[in-house]
Amino acid sequence: MRDEDAALAALLEKLDAAAARLADARPFAKHRHQRPVLDIAARVLGQPGGVSALYARAGALDAAGLFAGSDWDSPATLLPQLVGLTLDNPDRVTVALEITSLLRMLAIATGEATHEGLHAEPARHYLTQVLALNLRHFFGASSEASRATGWEDVKRSVLRFVAERIGLRDVLGVLVEEIWRILEQRPVQVAPVKDMIAQISIAMAEQGAEPGQERLGAERLVGALFGPTIASQDDPGIGAFLERLEGFDEHALMREATGFARAMHDTGLVSDYHAAFLTWLAAREGPSLVPEALGLGQTGLDCWRRYMPLVRRLIGAAVTPFTPQAVYGLSLVLDRGVLHYAPIEPALTGQIAAELHPEAAQRLRLAYGEAVSAETHLLAGLLEVIGQPFGVGQGANPTCQSARAIAMWALNDPDYLLHLVRQASEMDAVTMHFEGQPIASSELPPGLSAGAPIDADPVSVLLVPHLDRIYAEMGRLCAPRGGDPHRWINPEFHGWWVARDCIVAVDVATGLLADYEAFVARFCRGYHPAYNDARPVIHPQPAGIAVTDASARFVGWHAISILRVDTDQHGVVRVYFYNPNNDSGQDWGAGVVVSTSGCGERYGEASLPFEEFVSRLYLFHDDPLTAARVPTIVPEEFIASIRDRATQSWAADRLEAAPSWTGGGA
Amino acid sequence: MQDYDESKGYVALLGWSLNAIDAADRFDRRYIVVAPPWATDYCEANGIPHIAWDFDRLNERSYELATTLKDEGVDVAIPLFEETVEWAGAVNAVLRDNPRLLGQAMLFRDKSLMKRRAQLGGIRVGVFEEAHDRGDVIRFLKRVNQTLLKLDGDPNDPIHFKAFDKSGTAGHRVIRTAEDVDLIPDEEFPALLESHLDGWEFAVEAWIKDRKIQFLNISEYVTLGYSVFVPATPELEQHRARITEEIEKLIETFDIEFGFIHPEYFLTSDNKLYFGEVAYRPPGFNALELIERAYGFNGYQALVLAFDPKATQQELDAFFPTPVEDAKGHAGCFGVYPRRRVVNRLEIPDATANHPYFEHHELAEPMQNKVAKRSAFGTHWGLMYFFGDDPHRLRDLLKSQEELDFYV
Structure with missing residues (x-):
């Protein structure tokens, strides 16, 4: 027996002993024996194989009275919306309670356990909603809030465990939407997304999918990854695919090249076949289809023509079936024109x-x-x-x-x-x-x-x-x-x-707001087109954000860069910024939801309406020239509205010791 | 909800212990809880048979309780706490028609009387005396140290100060200096003073029926007030025969027909057994729970059997396992006291959390940040439970917990 198996077995012995005491206890004494069970269950979950072991016991633990006296005892009335909050609770015993409840629901959904008043179908529906609402736990991405509490791996493995057993068919729509939302940000690290698409593909193959919008979106993703072209659409394996290419004429190869390029630029994902195709093309004699396979625009084409030997060497050295995303990177490097x-x-x-x-x-x-x-x-x-x-x-x-x-x-x-x-x-x-x-x-x-x-x-x-x-x-x-x-x-x-001027909203020593109105006014004069003579942001500027969670509570300080300030297609002045966090689309509470697409964002940009952005800003840089110019007047109510948003969120307990502000000061 | 056997005894549980009630409810004998009035609503809501009784009131009403219980058809009363031991004695004197039982209970309730009775019975005890004020304590401290041929200025050998009628480590102080004496509050007098015995301290839990030991457990203390485990190490268990003799002496001396006793002993370095004290009720530190974890039988149900006059020897023989041999492992617990003066949160040390013997804990997040200074042994903030095969490893593990911070 391996060490970790032995450790799990020992913990399970303890869990079973505690569960037996719980089962024996009369209803009025159950509560004395629940905490020990959860305490041990939390440790079981941390072990390899722990989730599955707890699942095997979930029905029995429920019957033993683990949830007696709590809301979890009537599973039919549980609200899936609340699960996410409980999973983020810093107390592991509480998290273990929620996880055990989920596993008990799963046992009911699969018919392995029963609970009075709850049938398999509603249990399954509940779990589907829980999965859909907690997709963030599925992806590699972690937010500041979840990093602070830890235990991400356990939650992810539990949700995946549930997904593997009830299938993703019902959550397909939400999942596909979520994947598209992430892909719109064009992350460099796509492994978690590819992983999820693979799971969708398996789910669709096993269970089928209802025709319709969701299926279409899912097929686009699966196709981009596993079979974007004629030669690859049945996912034949790299060897068979390359053999097929040998029999293709130039016209067919051209179709392959444009097919790959279209799928890649559509999703930001590169199929392994695409990588193999490009390597094959680069090594081949005769007319090159490399620009077509990369889907290059005018600038890229120009770079390709001028730096052909270097690009061929880059393909040879960087593009492999283990590094397919290098194809997308190369395509964009060429189109950015940086080789010039x-x-x-x-x-x-x-x-x-x-x-x-x-x-x-x-x-x-x-x-x-x-x-x-x-x-x-x-x-x-x-x-x-x-x-x-x-x-x-x-x-x-x-x-x-x-x-x-x-x-x-x-x-x-x-x-x-x-x-x-x-x-x-x-x-x-x-x-x-x-x-x-x-x-x-x-x-x-x-x-x-x-x-x-x-x-x-x-x-x-x-x-x-x-x-x-x-x-x-x-x-x-x-x-x-x-x-x-x-x-x-x-x-x-x-x-x-x-920029050499650095303006901070708080006094570093006390952490309290310091001359906040002047801070806001200066930012408006430096960045808002209406107050800075429409001067664009030229270089990305580092800035500091007070990150808040979905309840608008302060989580921590976070570094971003301001990229540009522009009016979006709806006429709203927005700040477009880069957030090094893996997923910029976050809910910062009190209605401040960071947008990542649909409001004029370029790939990877996040954006907020100007006022909402400033309300979470605590540090920025600005050109000393701003201070030297004749100051424009920033309306007091504009500043006051920003102050209200700040003091109702991260700055709630950071009010100035003696409020001395008059609004709009220089 | 309870299924009970009409042909068997009907017991009254004196005091409020949810674990005891739970065990009784699951057992085959009829029971009734005699508990303070604040428990009434809970009993009503959960269908627990009960009589509300205020144990703080004067003893004159004990006859009223006894007759109430007699009318109810109760056969015997079982004390669950130190404070209900004399109530049980008074009630049982009536129920069992045996006036001696009240006197016996008084012996158990008064540590000084108890010690004298033991001495009269030929049981070896340390030097002891009664103290009515601080002067008595100072005198005893000096006298003991003179006897030990200490000179003025030599560090004193400690003495032990125990309130007459408190249980366990509550009201137990170790006195070394006159300053320690000043710290004793007035309300803790009168008290029993004892010389300090260097040695191995342990406790015994013995279920008795018809003057016979039905089951004898030895609980080994790792550090008094901190940790205990059962069954004991082989080194202590090898004295089982002598210990059994000592318990039989107690049965004779205290005239114990039935019930449960929980005495404490010292085994000194010259291999002599000294009697410390004895209680006629379940021990603290959840020892019955530890015994259940190790042996699988419920200590409270055993209590009901040992008290029930209608229980047969056959039933008892079937109920109890063979000591040591039948234990599935060794179960221990450790009482956590915060070591820092200011604490913010509970944090189980990794070394403990990841130890294969660790079971679970009952520690709560700190309610206040400032830790009160400990004068007497005080109350721990919760228990950590352990279970494992090797008694020595368990003992060392329990010992090592004393060096760890659970509240930081």
Whole structure:
């Protein structure tokens, strides 16, 4: 018996003993024996195989009286909307109670257990709703709120366990919608999404799906991944697919190329067949269909023609069936035209040849396995990150600053990013300068994320441990200065384009609001087109958000960048921003719901109406020129409405000690 | 809801213990709970047979309770708490038509009388004395230390101070200095003073019927007031024969016909057994629950059997397992006291949470942040339960909990 099996067996013995005491107890004494059962059940859930073991006992635990005296004792009246909140409860015993209840529902739904007053069908319906409402637990993404409470893996495995048994057919519509919502943000890390599509595919194959809109959406996703073209539509396997290609004429190959490209640009997902096709094309003699297979636009086509040898080498070195997303990255790199920027070609050429430092290679292997080399993963990751800068996510790591910096460089300064990657890949060290003083990551202790992240994109896996340390060290150097250290760190860490005025809404020492009206007025004068003479945001600007949860309660400080301020198609002035969190579409409470598509967002952008955005902002940078200009008048009621939103959410207990504001001050 | 056998006895449970009521309700004898009036609503709501009774009131009414119970048809009363022991004695004197039972109960309720009776019965006890005020305590502390040939200024050997009529570690203080004496509140007098015995402290739970020990459990203390486990280690169990003799002496000396006793003993380094005290009621620290976890029988149901005059020897023999041999493992618990002066939250240390012997805990989140200073042994904040095969590993595990913070 393996150690973990033995540990589970020992815990189950204890669980069964506690459950027997519970079962024996009279109804009036049940409550004394419930907590021990839940206490042990919570530990069982943390063990491999624990969910299934608890499921096997769920009906018996219910019958033993685990829920006696609580709302959970009448399952027919339980509300699926409340499950998510209970699952986020910091008390594990409460979470264990909810999970055991879900597993008991599952046992009822599958006919393995019964409960008076509840039949299999309503139980199944309840679980379907729970799954649909808790899809966020399905995906790799984790929000600030869920990171703070932990135990994500257990919840995910429980919900997946439920989904595997009741099937996803009924939640297909919600699931498909959710996947499209995520794909609209074009994340670099698509493994969780691909995983879910695979599950949908299995569900549809096993159970079928009702014809209609939902089925169409699902088939589009499954098709993009498993069979987007004529040669691949029956998912024949890479070998059979390549054999078919040998028999195709140019016209048929052209259809394959455009079919792949269309599916890729439609979803942001790259089929393994597409990767195989492109590699095959790049190696082939004769007229090339590479631009068609990449779905290039005019700029991309121009880059392809000019840098054909480099692009062929990139395909050869980065595109494999294990790194299919590199195709999408490459396509966007070409279409962004960044190859025309002089340093990029030699930098990429150098990176193709670079050999990784053993430590760095080890980290990448840990994250991505050994099917292809760490160098291949890194190169693929580089193409993806430079191709889709706003697709960078921080994973489940508290390293939003590092992720934001990588995204910013990928957008704004890709050769600098290549420079850092080159340093880290060869030396497993990065040196940056702070006000002229060199800071070498190799000489520093770990920063915020003690372990290096392995659940992010390859560039982040390589760089974040170094960036994290350097960022922390800059913070240390600023500590004696007082005030918010971002004032000095942000320009030094990110680049010269970070505006040198830094305005903070709170007093750092007390955490209370400080001159909040002036803060809001300055932001309006710096960023709002009506108050800044319609000056556009030129470079992405780092900013700090006070993140709130769906109940508008303060969760923590979070780093984002402001990309642009524009009027959307409905005439609403919105702030478009990049959030390094994996899923930007968050509910910040009190009606503030971050939009990720449908309001003029480009891929990966998040947006909020101007006032709502400012109401969660606590730090921003602005050009000193704003202060030098004749101040425009920002209406007092406009500022007051923003203040109300702030003080009704994150700033509720941060009101100024002695309110001295008059509104609209300079 | 209860199914009971008319031909068997009818018992009254004196005091409110949900575990005891639950066990009785599941047993085959009719029962009635005699509990304070605040429990009435709960009993009504849950169909628990009961009589409301205020045990705080004067003893003169005990005859009223006895006749009420007699009219009800009750055969015997079972005390669940120290405070109801003399009530049970008074009631049983009437029900069993045996006036000696009241006197016997008084012996159990007064630690000083108890100690003298034991001494008269030829049971080895330490040096003890009664104290009516602080002067008595100082005198006893000095006298004991003189006897030990200590000079002025030498650190004193401690003495133990126990309120006459409190149970377990409540009202139990260890006195080393005159300052310790000053800290004793007036209301804890009169009290029993005892010399300190260095040795191995343990407790016994014995169910008695017809003056015969029906089942004898030895509970090994790891640290008094902190932790206990059952069955004991083989090192302690090897003294079982001698311990059984000691219990038989108690049965003789205290004239115990039936019931349940819970005495404490010291085994000193010169291999002598000293009697500490004895209680005629279930022990604290959930010892009966530990026994149930180890042996599988319910201690409260055993109590009902031992008290019921209609129980037969056959029934008893069938009920009880063979000590030690039939135990499925060793069960122990640890009482948690916060170690820091200011605490914010409950946090089970990883070493404990991940230990294969750890079962569950009954600790609650702290209600207040400031921890009151402990003077007497005080009350723990909840129990941690453990269960495992190896008594030595369990003992060391319980000991190691003392070094951990559960409230941070």
